[in-house]
Amino acid sequence: MSRAEILESADAAVAGIEDGSTVLVGGFGLAGMPFDLIDALIRQGAKDLTIVSNNAGNGDVGLAALLAAGRVRKVLCSFPRQADSWVFDGLYRAGKIELEVVPQGNLAERMRAAGAGIGAFYCPTAVGTPLAEGKEEREIDGRKYLLEYPIKGDYALIGAHVADGLGNLVYRKTARNFGPVMATAATTTIVQVDEIVEPGTLDPEAVVTPSIYVDRVVQVAARHYTVQGAR
Amino acid sequence: MSRAEILESADAAVAGIEDGSTVLVGGFGLAGMPFDLIDALIRQGAKDLTIVSNNAGNGDVGLAALLAAGRVRKVLCSFPRQADSWVFDGLYRAGKIELEVVPQGNLAERMRAAGAGIGAFYCPTAVGTPLAEGKEEREIDGRKYLLEYPIKGDYALIGAHVADGLGNLVYRKTARNFGPVMATAATTTIVQVDEIVEPGTLDPEAVVTPSIYVDRVVQVAARHYTVQGAR
Amino acid sequence: MTTTYSGAPTGADHRLSMDELAAVVAGDIPAGAFVNLGIGQPTKIANHLPAGSGVVLHTENGMLNMGPKAEGDAVDPDLTNAGKVPVTELPGAAYFHHADSFAMMRGGHLDVCVLGAYQVAFDGDLANWHTGKPDDIPAVGGAMDLAIGAKDVYVMMTLFTRSGEPKLVPKCTYPLTGVGCVSRVYTDCGVFDVGPDGVRIRETYGVGAHELAERLGITPP
Amino acid sequence: MTTTYSGAPTGADHRLSMDELAAVVAGDIPAGAFVNLGIGQPTKIANHLPAGSGVVLHTENGMLNMGPKAEGDAVDPDLTNAGKVPVTELPGAAYFHHADSFAMMRGGHLDVCVLGAYQVAFDGDLANWHTGKPDDIPAVGGAMDLAIGAKDVYVMMTLFTRSGEPKLVPKCTYPLTGVGCVSRVYTDCGVFDVGPDGVRIRETYGVGAHELAERLGITPP
Numbered sequence: 061m062s063r064a065e066i067l068e069s070a071d072a073a074v075a076g077i078e079d080g081s082t083v084l085v086g087g088f089g090l091a092g093m094p095f096d097l098i099d100a101l102i103r104q105g106a107k108d109l110t111i112v113s114n115n116a117g118n119g120d121v122g123l124a125a126l127l128a129a130g131r132v133r134k135v136l137c138s139f140p141r142q143a144d145s146w147v148f149d150g151l152y153r154a155g156k157i158e159l160e161v162v163p164q165g166n167l168a169e170r171m172r173a174a175g176a177g178i179g180a181f182y183c184p185t186a187v188g189t190p191l192a193e194g195k196e197e198r199e200i201d202g203r204k205y206l207l208e209y210p211i212k213g214d215y216a217l218i219g220a221h222v223a224d225g226l227g228n229l230v231y232r233k234t235a236r237n238f239g240p241v242m243a244t245a246a247t248t249t250i251v252q253v254d255e256i257v258e259p260g261t262l263d264p265e266a267v268v269t270p271s272i273y274v275d276r277v278v279q280v281a282a283r284h285y286t287v288q289g290a291r
Numbered sequence: 292m293s294r295a296e297i298l299e300s301a302d303a304a305v306a307g308i309e310d311g312s313t314v315l316v317g318g319f320g321l322a323g324m325p326f327d328l329i330d331a332l333i334r335q336g337a338k339d340l341t342i343v344s345n346n347a348g349n350g351d352v353g354l355a356a357l358l359a360a361g362r363v364r365k366v367l368c369s370f371p372r373q374a375d376s377w378v379f380d381g382l383y384r385a386g387k388i389e390l391e392v393v394p395q396g397n398l399a400e401r402m403r404a405a406g407a408g409i410g411a412f413y414c415p416t417a418v419g420t421p422l423a424e425g426k427e428e429r430e431i432d433g434r435k436y437l438l439e440y441p442i443k444g445d446y447a448l449i450g451a452h453v454a455d456g457l458g459n460l461v462y463r464k465t466a467r468n469f470g471p472v473m474a475t476a477a478t479t480t481i482v483q484v485d486e487i488v489e490p491g492t493l494d495p496e497a498v499v500t501p502s503i504y505v506d507r508v509v510q511v512a513a514r515h516y517t518v519q520g521a522r
Numbered sequence: 523m524t525t526t527y528s529g530a531p532t533g534a535d536h537r538l539s540m541d542e543l544a545a546v547v548a549g550d551i552p553a554g555a556f557v558n559l560g561i562g563q564p565t566k567i568a569n570h571l572p573a574g575s576g577v578v579l580h581t582e583n584g585m586l587n588m589g590p591k592a593e594g595d596a597v598d599p600d601l602t603n604a605g606k607v608p609v610t611e612l613p614g615a616a617y618f619h620h621a622d623s624f625a626m627m628r629g630g631h632l633d634v635c636v637l638g639a640y641q642v643a644f645d646g647d648l649a650n651w652h653t654g655k656p657d658d659i660p661a662v663g664g665a666m667d668l669a670i671g672a673k674d675v676y677v678m679m680t681l682f683t684r685s686g687e688p689k690l691v692p693k694c695t696y697p698l699t700g701v702g703c704v705s706r707v708y709t710d711c712g713v714f715d716v717g718p719d720g721v722r723i724r725e726t727y728g729v730g731a732h733e734l735a736e737r738l739g740i741t742p743p
Numbered sequence: 744m745t746t747t748y749s750g751a752p753t754g755a756d757h758r759l760s761m762d763e764l765a766a767v768v769a770g771d772i773p774a775g776a777f778v779n780l781g782i783g784q785p786t787k788i789a790n791h792l793p794a795g796s797g798v799v800l801h802t803e804n805g806m807l808n809m810g811p812k813a814e815g816d817a818v819d820p821d822l823t824n825a826g827k828v829p830v831t832e833l834p835g836a837a838y839f840h841h842a843d844s845f846a847m848m849r850g851g852h853l854d855v856c857v858l859g860a861y862q863v864a865f866d867g868d869l870a871n872w873h874t875g876k877p878d879d880i881p882a883v884g885g886a887m888d889l890a891i892g893a894k895d896v897y898v899m900m901t902l903f904t905r906s907g908e909p910k911l912v913p914k915c916t917y918p919l920t921g922v923g924c925v926s927r928v929y930t931d932c933g934v935f936d937v938g939p940d941g942v943r944i945r946e947t948y949g950v951g952a953h954e955l956a957e958r959l960g961i962t963p964p
Binding site: 373380390394395396397399403414421465 | 582583584598599600601602606617618619620623624625627628658659660661662663664665667670671697698699700
């Protein structure tokens with residue numbers, strides 16, 4: 061509720077995240093990954109976290125660093141295994157982290173359901189596969205569906221391009237990815253942006269995440285990261 | 292499939308709509324109402340139609356004129372009864388038209404489900420009310436929900452502001468309303484716009500309806516209508 | 523169901539006009555809240571929000587940061603509120619489609635929604651969409667979505683019908699809009715909390731709490 | 744299940760390279776189609792789409808009208824394909840979030856999706872996400888969503904593993920990605936229709952239809 065807070069630092073933005081929280085983390089590979097917020101979360105120290113994100117960390121930075129710091133109990137993601145996911149791989153093989161694999165579209169739709177007040181929905185993805193195990197199946201109009209439940213976060217950490225002073229957000233290109241749905245699905249949504257502008261500057265027709273979904277905003281320095289090896 | 296057709300007239304745009312079709316008609320009151328397409332549909336002559344729209348016609352124009360011409364068998368809408376809905380009122384009281392009242396948000400979400408390949412969803416709206424009759428109820432996490440099914444259209448007739456040559460659409464202000472969801476929920480989506488521009492003219496970050504959802508586009512003359520009495 | 527009342531304070535020495543009541547409701551809306559004001563009397567609340575309150579108005583036809591009613595040249599047929607009245611936009615506005623707008627509501631993101639009503643029950647049941655008369659054409663619009671959507675659903679209405687029947691009742695006789703969804707009822711004669719613990723008089727206008735309780739059939743605890 | 748083969752034409756006198764095969768697939772994609780090309784070999788198909796085909800590429804991380812791989816200064820870390828490779832945008836592009844992107848796919852709006860595979864069954868079952876080995880970390884990404892999403896799901900793969908085992912099989916032994924979802928299989932040795940009516944050889948490359956049928960265990964009707 062109420063207008064987003066504009067904070068001076070990423071550390072201030074992640075203050076108060078409790079041990080045991082479920083944290084939705086934006087980004088697809090590196091695009092849209094909220095690196096500054098994750099680094100601040102590592103400094104902040106919250107542990108026993110459940111992380112919901114498309115991947116389970118790349119290289120030794122961002123989510124991978126959070127995992128390496130031993131703060132994560134469980135990961136829900138679509139694609140943990142990548143060429144550079146050695147941190148996750150090691151923890152998983154050592155039995156030190158739980159994994160729930162969720163098809164990418166279900167990950168997005170389940171968070172959308174959480175944000176939209178939908179109790180559950182019938183989805184055709186994964187019918188007849190190992191990921192259907194334990195799920196209720198129902199035939200509707202001759203097609204089979206699985207019942208999928210919402211994924212709600214206590215916090216969302218997302219990266220956007222520009223915020224206005226009220227918290228309205230726009231993104232850049234495919235860095236938009238999970239940000240808009242995660243913003244709707246978390247109790248507290250924390251956003252790092254490249255720039256903060258005055259209300260009235262963003263085109264109201266082009267706002268992607270309306271301010272109602274945004275609780276805390278911090279402007280961070282331009283992102284510098286390499287793209288190589290991000291598979 | 293394939294790039295949207297740009298047509299020379301509203302009559303060409305509505306060609307081929309079959310008797311008995313389900314037609315989703317955009318607009319909320321007059322804002323976003325595709326008047327030229329509806330007028331063309333009246334000339335085209337398709338009958339025995341099921342119309343899905345928020346209202347059931349205002350005054351003697353647009354949807355009201357289609358109803359008055361005796362082309363509509365059934366209306367699914369949220370709010371048929373208005374100060375100026377005399378055409379619908381007369382037909383309904385004479386038993387000449389069927390009505391299914393659907394809460395406004397369910398109307399939108401059921402069409403979204405149709406477009407998104409969701410088989411059905413559990414929705415908290417209308418639990419414990421007369422509109423819950425005949426619907427499956429389920430308690431999830433301590434809250435009651437009703438099972439709602441998709442509403443799919445054979446055709447959608449919508450009004451947008453600008454299209455590019457591929458069929459990407461932007462809207463104007465609250466005239467956006469049902470257009471974007473209806474475009475996803477119909478087999479054939481027919482759009483009237485104020486202007487058609489070259490591909491590459493619209494900002495890719497601000498496209499509201501991507502071209503994949505658009506089949507036919509026609510540019511129409513500036514809309515002239517009064518706002519008074521639109522309740 | 524428990525119904526309670528106490529010697530609630532008298533907030534005014536006269537029944538409030540709808541404009542005065544709108545000011546009372548406006549005073550109870552927290553600064554910075556996201557609010558949907560239903561069609562009819564509740565729209566008046568916007569006129570009484572203090573400058574700088576930062577309250578953001580939502581209209582379910584697809585907009586946040588809606589401004590006041592449009593006048594003269596500012597009238598734009600593409601920009602209306604849910605009552606189809608031309609309105610304006612404020613800096614920081616955002617437009618979205620109907621599915622997104624109702625997802626916002628159904629998902630519990632609005633802080634307050636203020637609705638009119640035919641009847642409210644002591645336990646928070648709401649009836650505001652249909653008289654139930656056989657010749658009445660049913661029309662629900664966004665009423666049921668609004669009723670279950672916001673964190674707090676307030677009702678603003680006259681406490682009695684023109685013929686003197688109470689509209690705050692032990693149990694609704696009109697068809698329901700939502701079950702147990704209302705938390706507070708603002709009326710010309712007083713303000714009430716309603717919900718699972720029953721009804722409580724918060725404040726009265728131009729009438730004593732005991733007299734009001736008696737007229738409504740609210741029994742002491 | 745019926746499995747059929749006929750004297751399918753020999754389309755080339757040699758096994759096709761993956762680039763040659765990409766050209767074959769590209770030739771079968773209708774002008775103006777909306778297409779998703781899976782990670783790996785299928786991305787090569789984009790290089791063989793004829794100029795002016797009007798084919799629009801979808802990438803499930805949130806874009807329509809994706810252009811070729813970005814080189815040099817055009818590389819933008821905020822603009823990648825589903826394989827996280829930097830790409831470009833074409834005129835008429837549109838960006839959208841993940842829920843909208845997968846709604847587009849799941850809702851059946853894409854015309855064609857081309858995927859790689861470990862195995863495809865004669866009835867169209869697909870296995871392409873998990874080897875099922877106990878020490879393998881499962882990772883599905885968008886594979887299952889893609890498998891059930893497009894109007895036509897094509898597979899592009901080598902017909903045999905390095906050790907010579909067929910990958911087009913009577914029944915998948917690897918964990919499934921989707922049931923009965925594939926309609927056509929493009930391989931270096933030939934093209935096949937698969938589905939509820941069983942498998943049919945459309946064309947062969949560098950091998951006769953009878954020999955191919957025998958190696959795959961496709962019995963004459």
